[in-house]
Amino acid sequence: MDVKTLCLGVLTMGDASGYEIKKALEECFSRFYDASYGSIYPALAHLQEEGLVSCAEMPQDGKPDKKVYALTPAGRERLLADLLSPPAPDRIRSQFMVSMFFSEFLPRARVRALIDERLAHYDEAIATLESHQDKSMAPSRRFVLGYGLALYRTHREYLAKHRHLVEAHSGEAAGVGAAE
Amino acid sequence: MDVKTLCLGVLTMGDASGYEIKKALEECFSRFYDASYGSIYPALAHLQEEGLVSCAEMPQDGKPDKKVYALTPAGRERLLADLLSPPAPDRIRSQFMVSMFFSEFLPRARVRALIDERLAHYDEAIATLESHQDKSMAPSRRFVLGYGLALYRTHREYLAKHRHLVEAHSGEAAGVGAAE
DNA sequence: TTATCCATGTAAGAAGTTACATGATTGA
């Protein structure tokens, strides 16, 4: 499963251009998977070569022609096959957590600022997700949105309750802090 | 921040070989960042070239010489600089969530199996983390371990409570199921 | 006797990101 699968998936919700696919991806599950234009456009070209999507070019003035892609029957089959193959384990990469793990080497003010930023970020993300909720969404959409919300709330609560663990001991290692 | 930073960080906890660094990484934060031998060994070679780590070769019989790396003062400075630069946003890639989002195209039994597997996986991970807890750990270690635990518990609870949302409607899309 | 741990390293390739190139429209 890769960006091509994502594109096929988004196209089950309706025909779309590369630009629109990217937007849909951001809305639907930016927190679980994301892709840049630099991967989406080549993916669509490749899918078209394989006959998994068809493309209608809509002339536009001032902008490049809008290319609206649609799933073909073969594309739908490929999507099913992709979804049926065992999913790879989740991959997470968090530089923030690395910073926390080694927070003893950072000035306390820096650790505090890092956590405050995070907290603000999660507050915002939670507000956004809450506002998107309950638009008579399909159940699987609600499932994914609610999942993201549950995780963000855990992040926020854990950070707020346990930040003292990293703040109290930051700036203790040699070579750090104002008194150097 | 990349694998080189991780290596420098692990070396603050004591001198270690590439092999040991990988093990330490797995124990400490495999859930937030991971690296393979194929990235660790070249990273260490590069760090040595830059003078950020030193290396002592310990002859061994039957195995390749064990190369024990140690942080140099320059290495410690680099680590501080790396930790001080603003962390990149967390990157998450979850094929499982993609499958859930498009679960309407999957047979119900498949969706159930996928979720059961996940649940088992989280149960195991939670048990492992719980057993590693409270070994008079440094506070920042406890923070990271507890963070992982909190997230895993949220995963488990959310899955158990809301699986019906994806199970009830799976297998409804055309071309799926036994009656094809 | 079979798998796992120990132990290092390389080479090929996958997969994706960033930056670049282009440029009209619209809202603040």
Place this chain on the structure above:
DNA sequence: TCAATCATGTAACTTCTTACATGGATAA
């Protein structure tokens, strides 16, 4: 007037993974 939105695409590059190569010791 400045930023964002719409709109596509390429090329260079980064970064990491996978598979390979090698092989003794130890535990089940």
